[in-house]
Amino acid sequence: MAADLLSVEEIDEALLTLDGWEVVDDSIRRELEFDDFMEAIDFITRIAVYAEEMDHHPEIRNVYNIVSLALTTHDAGGLTQKDFDLALKIDIEA
Numbered sequence: 001m002a003a004d005l006l007s008v009e010e011i012d013e014a015l016l017t018l019d020g021w022e023v024v025d026d027s028i029r030r031e032l033e034f035d036d037f038m039e040a041i042d043f044i045t046r047i048a049v050y051a052e053e054m055d056h057h058p059e060i061r062n063v064y065n066i067v068s069l070a071l072t073t074h075d076a077g078g079l080t081q082k083d084f085d086l087a088l089k090i091d092i093e094a
């Protein structure tokens with residue numbers, strides 16, 4: 001079963017616990033800059049492990065040393081606690 005969608009108030013409160021994420025449409029997004037391409041790819045592989053463990057997968061875009069992430073819960077059609085749980089893991093890894 002899909003997780004519950006969060007209310008606007010719950011989303012605002014959850015954002016306070018995160019670093020550099022913004023709400024865009026039905027997702028939260030963060031852009032990270034690394035020293036070079038390999039550092040960016042290394043980061044992606046580290047967060048991929050969390051994504052698999054949590055069965056929750058970010059949209060990932062990489063251009064050289066920049067990694068752009070978007071989290072949303074497709075099953076629920078918007079933001080759920082799962083997105084914020086994964087975002088917190090990503091922040092710790094960043």
Ligand SMILES: C[C@H](O)[C@H](O)[C@H]1CNC2=NC(N)=NC(=O)C2=N1
Pocket residue numbers: 055056057058071072073074075076
């Ligand atoms: C069946 C399985 O639980 C799902 O399809 C999962 C896998 N990873 C997922 N990742 C994300 N970001 N959203 C989802 O709704 C989602 N659903």
